Amino acid sequence: VVSASLKDVAALAGVSVGTVSNVLNRPDRVAAPTLARVRAAIDELGFVPNAQARTLRSNRTHVLGLVVPDISNPFFTDVARGVEDAAMEAGYSVILCNTDEKAAREDRYLSILESQKVSGIIITPARRTLRPLTRLLENGVAVTLLDSPASRARVCSVSVDHATGGRLAADHAAVLGHANVAWIAGPREIPQVAAREKGLTTFARTHAMSVASLPTTSMSAAAGEAAMRRALSARFTATAVICANDLLALGAMRALRDAGLRVPDDISVIGYDDIDFAASAAVPLTSVRQPRYELGHAAAELVISEARDPNAHEHRHVDFQPTLVVRESTGAAPR
Amino acid sequence: VVSASLKDVAALAGVSVGTVSNVLNRPDRVAAPTLARVRAAIDELGFVPNAQARTLRSNRTHVLGLVVPDISNPFFTDVARGVEDAAMEAGYSVILCNTDEKAAREDRYLSILESQKVSGIIITPARRTLRPLTRLLENGVAVTLLDSPASRARVCSVSVDHATGGRLAADHAAVLGHANVAWIAGPREIPQVAAREKGLTTFARTHAMSVASLPTTSMSAAAGEAAMRRALSARFTATAVICANDLLALGAMRALRDAGLRVPDDISVIGYDDIDFAASAAVPLTSVRQPRYELGHAAAELVISEARDPNAHEHRHVDFQPTLVVRESTGAAPR
C-alpha cells in the first residue's frame, strides 16, 4: 500500500491538482461546493500531505531543532516540554538533539538539522561562539540562544538572571541571621554558575557576610557530598550552605546527616534550580527557582516568529527572573 | 544567501549531477580522480544534501518519531537518550512527541509524523490499541511498542518483565525476614503497575508473607507521603514498605521520618525504577532497576532494522529483566 497523493484526491474529486492545493493552502479562493467535494475526497482517501514535497517547493518546513547539552537533566527536560508545547500550538514539530556538551556531536546534529532544512533552532551551544551556526544563519535559519552567554548580536535569546538568583539566596540567608556561609560552587567554567557566584559574593561584600568557597568538579550529588564532607573534616564555621544547584545541595545534605548535623536546626541549606525532587527530599529543600517551562516556551515563540517573517523580525532578548522558594531546609542561624 | 545544491557541485566539479549523486550514495562506482574532484567541490561549497528532496525521490527518510506519555518522567528521559543514541549511530534523527496520555494529542502527533514521512515510530500508546496506527502501518512505517501491552501481532516491542520486578522486591523483603509488608500501589489502571503487584502478591502467597495494599491515585511523591501518613494513623504492623515507583517511596520515607520512624532500623523501604535520585535520597533507596537507556536503545535498533529492510524483517519482542539494587533503605526486620 502506498499513501494517497494530491493527484489521487484530485482525480477522485474530479478537479485539478492546483485546486486541491488551493483547498489546502487558500481555501478562501475555492468555491464552496468544490471545497466540500475536495474535502470529502481527502477524508475518503485519508490523505495527509507530504511535508517533504511541500518543503521542496515552498522552501518552508514546520520543523524546529532543539539542541541541548543533556536531556536527562530535569532543567532541560522541562525546557523541552515548553518548547514542544509552544511548537505544537504553532503547528511545528521538534527534533531533539542531545550534545553531551561534545563539540563533535553538536556539529553532527547541526549538519543533520541543516539537511532537514529546519526553519529554526533553539540551542544551548557547546562552545561560547556562534561560529558553528554561521552557515545556518546565512541560509536564513532562525536561531534562538537558550541561557547562553554567546554573542547575541545576530540572534534572539532567552535567559535567566543568574546574578539575581545568587543574590536571592544570599539575601535569604542574611535575613535568617547567617553571617558565615559556605558556597558549594560547581565548576567555575560554567557561565551560569559563575554568574550565580558573582551575585552571591557581591551581596556578601556589602552585607558583612563571609563566604567560604568550596569548588567541585561537577554538578552532581556525589560532588556535593564529597565537598561537604571535606569541609566538615576541617574546621567549619558556616551556619548555612548555598549550592550552585539542587543536586549538589542534596549531596551536601547527605553528608551533613551522616555527620550527625540537623538541617535546618544546626545548619541551613539552599539549592538552585528547584527541580521537582527538591520538594520531595527528606528535608524539603529551599531553592532558587528558574522558570524552565516558560524559558522553553518563550524560546520557541521567538524562533517561530522569526521563521514566519524573517524580514519584519527584530532580535529580542528575554530575561527571566528567578524566584526564591522557601522550604524546610533553611531556618534561623543558631546562636 | 541560499545553500549550494547538487547542481552547483556538479558545475564546479565539471561533472553531471548523476555523478555527484553517485559520489554521495555509491562512491565505489566512481573513478578515484573524479571522486576526489567532486569531494573537493563539496567541501568548497559547504554542500549539505537536502534530505527532503532525497526523500521525495527515494521515499526513505532518516527520521524516527518517539511518542511518549511524559518526557519529564526520568524513566522516559533515559529511554529517549537510548533512542537518540541508537538513532544517531545509524544516521537517523528523532522527532520528540509528548502526548500527556491524551488521545487527541497523540492523534495530532501521529498525523504530523505521517506527514513528515518518518520511517519508524517508537511509541507507548495512549490507548491500548493499535487502531490509531493503522494507516501508518499500512503505509509501511515501522512501529515498535515501548513497554506497552497493546497487541503485538503486527509490530515489534520492547518491554520489561514487571511481574519479575515485583517478585524481586518481595523476595528481598522475605530474605531480610519481613513477614508483613505494605504495598503502596499506585493506580491499578496502569498496566505496568498491575503486573508489578501481581508478581508481588504471587510471591507473597507462596511464602507466608502478608501484604497490606495501600492504593493511591497517582505515582507522585505527594501521593506516597499521603498514603503512608494515612496508614500510620491506623494500626500499622508492616515492617517493610514496597512501592510501585521511586517517587512514591521518597514520599513514604518523608512521612516515616516525620512520624519519628527510622529507615531502615524501624522500617524498610523499597522503590521501583531506580531513578537517579533514588541513590541521592537522604537515605539511599533500595530499588528495582529497569534498564531504561537500554530499552530505548533496543527499541530504536528494532525499528531501524525494520525500516531498512521491511521484507527481511520479522517482528521481535525484546523482554528486559529488572534487577534489584540494594542500598541503605532496607535492613533486617526488627524483632
Added chain:
DNA sequence: CTGAAAGCGCTAACAA
C-alpha cells in the same frame, strides 16, 4: 565509469 533525462508530490505563477 559517466551523462542525460524522467519524475517523486507539491506549490505558485499564469492562462483560461
Added chain:
DNA sequence: TTGTTAGCGCTTTCAG
C-alpha cells in the same frame, strides 16, 4: 474560480 504547467533537489534507470 479553476486548470495547466514549470520546476524545487535529488535518485535512478538507461545509454553511451
